[in-house]
Amino acid sequence: MEYDHSVCSTRLVLGLSLNSSSSSSTVKLNTTCSTNQPSTALDHKCVIPSFEPSLTLALLSNHSDHGFLHRDKSFSNMSLKRERDVGSDESERVLSGVTSVDDVEDDDDCVNGRKKLRLTKSQSALLEEAFKHHSSLNPKQKQELARELKLRPRQVEVWFQNRRARTKLKQTEMNFEHLKKCCEKLTDENQRLQTELQELKALKRSPPFYMQLPAATLTMCPSCERIGDAKPSVVKSTYNMAAKPHFFNPFTNPSAAC
DNA sequence: TCTCCTCCGCGCTTTACTTCA
DNA sequence: GATGAAGTAAAGCGCGGAGGA
Structure with missing residues (x-):
């Protein structure tokens, strides 16, 4: 039994189902990742024995x-x-x-x-x-x-x-340990994302970088260092760059959890 | 189709036995 | 060496599903 921990991302659906019947007993762990990765399933199958002919004696002994x-x-x-x-x-x-x-x-x-x-x-x-x-x-x-x-x-x-x-x-214990690790990693990742979100919110609240600069410096693009004509639409400020920030995409980036 | 019976596997529990501090 | 707690494994018990009559 092996798990592929490299493919799961933050949106992780974990299902643990225990199915039992007289014909089979199945312990199944489905680990479904949001990135459409194939799920992993752990199956323990028991095969029913066929009909057993036997004698039945009355209680006389x-x-x-x-x-x-x-x-x-x-x-x-x-x-x-x-x-x-x-x-x-x-x-x-x-x-x-x-x-x-x-x-x-x-x-x-x-x-x-x-x-x-x-x-x-x-x-x-x-x-x-x-x-x-x-x-x-x-x-x-x-x-x-x-x-x-x-x-x-x-x-x-x-x-x-x-x-x-x-x-x-034993299988259940192993599944539990695996889920526990996944949970811990997801918690860490959630914490990291929360921090990142707070930073981005703080950045959005603060005035744009170009407004803090003297007017003379606005003639040079801080990105391409090209002298501009002072038209706001042409100037590439650091704030504008930040307007398209890099967000962690759970659908395209591998998760730290799994 | 429904009911009854038997078999079987499972979950839970009990209990005899072992190990270890 | 004696002892009690904790752990282990064989076995008991009851239940439900499957399948045949």
């Missing part, structure tokens, strides 16, 4: 004796949903081949007792590598990765969710 299911005394929608998750995990475990006694013990530790799972360095590295290729996994990729890492697919899924969240947060 010992899972109800442990962990989060305790929280739901009633047969609410939430409990139904958790049941679905548990059922999904069960089916995924079968599909991913994680059926050993050790695996089950691990599950009891990290899910029901909510003991924190810490991924090993090799597991993290492999997940990072996979994330480089796909920020989102389809069911098949998830199953394969889970089998490779000896994790439950749900854990792989959660890792990718958290990883996407971290990426998005």
